[in-house]
Amino acid sequence: xxxxxxxxxxxxxxxxxxxxxxxxxxxxxxxxxxxxxxxxxxxxxxxxxxxxxxxxxxxxxxxxxxxxxxxxxxxxxxxxxxxxxxxxxxxxxxxxxxxxxxxxxxxxxxxxxxxxxxxxxxxxxxxxxxxxxxxxxxxxxxxxxxxxxxxxxxxxxxxxxxxxxxxxxxxxxxxxxxxxxxxxxxxxxxxxxxxxxxxxxxxxxxxxxxxxxxxxxxxxxxxxxxxxxxxxxxxxxxxxxxxxxxxxxxxxxxxxxxxxxxxxxxxxxxxxxxxxxxxxxxxxxxxxxxxxxxxxxxxxxxxxxxxxxxxxxxxxxxxxxxxxxxxxxxxxxxxxxxxxxxxxxxxxxxxxxxxxxxxxxxxxxxxxxxxxxxxxxxxxxxxxxxxxxxxxxxxxxxxxxxxxxxxxxxxxxxxxxxxxxxxxxxxxxxxxxxxxxxxxxxxxxxx
RNA sequence: CGGAGCGUAGCGCAGUCUGGUAGCGCAUCUGCUUUGGGAGCAGAGGGCCGCAGGUUCGAAUCCUGCCGCUCCGACCA
Numbered sequence: 295x296x297x298x299x300x301x302x303x304x305x306x307x308x309x310x311x312x313x314x315x316x317x318x319x320x321x322x323x324x325x326x327x328x329x330x331x332x333x334x335x336x337x338x339x340x341x342x343x344x345x346x347x348x349x350x351x352x353x354x355x356x357x358x359x360x361x362x363x364x365x366x367x368x369x370x371x372x373x374x375x376x377x378x379x380x381x382x383x384x385x386x387x388x389x390x391x392x393x394x395x396x397x398x399x400x401x402x403x404x405x406x407x408x409x410x411x412x413x414x415x416x417x418x419x420x421x422x423x424x425x426x427x428x429x430x431x432x433x434x435x436x437x438x439x440x441x442x443x444x445x446x447x448x449x450x451x452x453x454x455x456x457x458x459x460x461x462x463x464x465x466x467x468x469x470x471x472x473x474x475x476x477x478x479x480x481x482x483x484x485x486x487x488x489x490x491x492x493x494x495x496x497x498x499x500x501x502x503x504x505x506x507x508x509x510x511x512x513x514x515x516x517x518x519x520x521x522x523x524x525x526x527x528x529x530x531x532x533x534x535x536x537x538x539x540x541x542x543x544x545x546x547x548x549x550x551x552x553x554x555x556x557x558x559x560x561x562x563x564x565x566x567x568x569x570x571x572x573x574x575x576x577x578x579x580x581x582x583x584x585x586x587x588x589x590x591x592x593x594x595x596x597x598x599x600x601x602x603x604x605x606x607x608x609x610x611x612x613x614x615x616x617x618x619x620x621x622x623x624x625x626x627x628x629x630x631x632x633x634x635x636x637x638x639x640x641x642x643x644x645x646x647x648x649x650x651x652x653x654x655x656x657x658x659x660x661x662x663x664x665x666x667x668x669x670x671x672x673x674x675x676x677x678x679x680x681x682x683x684x685x686x687x688x689x690x691x692x693x694x695x696x697x698x699x700x701x702x703x704x705x706x707x708x709x710x711x712x713x714x715x716x717x718x719x720x721x722x723x724x725x726x727x728x729x730x731x732x733x734x735x736x737x738x739x740x741x
Numbered sequence: 742c743g744g745a746g747c748g749u750a751g752c753g754c755a756g757u758c759u760g761g762u763a764g765c766g767c768a769u770c771u772g773c774u775u776u777g778g779g780a781g782c783a784g785a786g787g788g789c790c791g792c793a794g795g796u797u798c799g800a801a802u803c804c805u806g807c808c809g810c811u812c813c814g815a816c817c818a
Binding site for chain 1: 747752753754767768775776778779780809810811815818
């Protein structure tokens, strides 16, 4: 993609409303634009990141056996009256009336709707288990939106719903999502830690928040260092096998957010050298809630004993749009973003240091073509900007690799490859640089 | 929802107290010089000063109402 054709409105100065670094950088890097309190337009660069995140989430959901679908953003209040949540939800729910004066709402979540969909098509335990998910915009009319996309009112969320005949089946579904989440966040370059969460009136141990560690995270977290060393389940994990030992290994270590932290327990269970007090961001939440919706909404299945009973359900959310912010919180420096390859808007920033110079233009055109043909995503800065401005802009948008080509280097037969992650620079021939980039991008994208 | 602020050019801000032809920096455009880490000089364009009333000879400035946004707190993926 040529930068001269792209829409990348970068800002030199930090807008005053942005308080945290991810919000500041998303605005400065031209990724988002606020359209209303807590509501953002995703500009081309931000949109690409969002789609990368979404695709990784999708691939791991599919791998775990969940099936994708799409439910509408606008829902009828009728459904929510069935579950009793229409009254209970409060002002966070955006309520709308249609032209016939019917009560509608912009969905903050989809438990009611999926329950309605499920009960329309499933009658027997023989049809279970099922896991359905969609990736859709949600709206919660937060009292106080802030931190950019980290806590907007409109947000993109992946939500999966599981349906099982009994609690053992529900636990198996829960475990699948647990593993899928570990893999999902790891693929984005994030260290996620599952932390025991409040299960409310249902009780039990089947609720975890997935926290991503980031120095500037919004909540304090405490955990055992050994959690960070656990191997993330591989792509070959058998999701139909027994995942319980794997889950047990993860949940055997102490991990708690500030609200649930018990310092005495922390010190008793974790060796002094292994105690980590860090900051984190909640990016996922998995939750088993049994018959909470299936019972009032009459989503019944017939068991082997011939008796009807409400289906066992769970729901599993990932904050897709929030992850874009969380990734910046985890990967940035003074100059800007530092995207992991898997979620970078482009893999390589190609910098033409002297646009208009025939030799430089030709070398850049060759590099651009060769990389794109190899499946490497290139943002080619073919503008007439000065070198300093180009460098600063590339650093700001944070593509993982920069390929810098100018007349001075070409004269010596060299171009420069810069790695945004560690700042390492290599001066090599153009062909060597292209090989290096293709190889490094490919290996970074290995699942 | 309680408390505190702010709305002036695309962005960052001054001007408001004390009413008198709307400013600064960056960005944008033109020309010349520059060209390997956000260039220099010269010139130019761009504003219902959030909206609506009111006071006044005269309102960005004073008064009233409304709208929007931000921050702190309580709440959340």
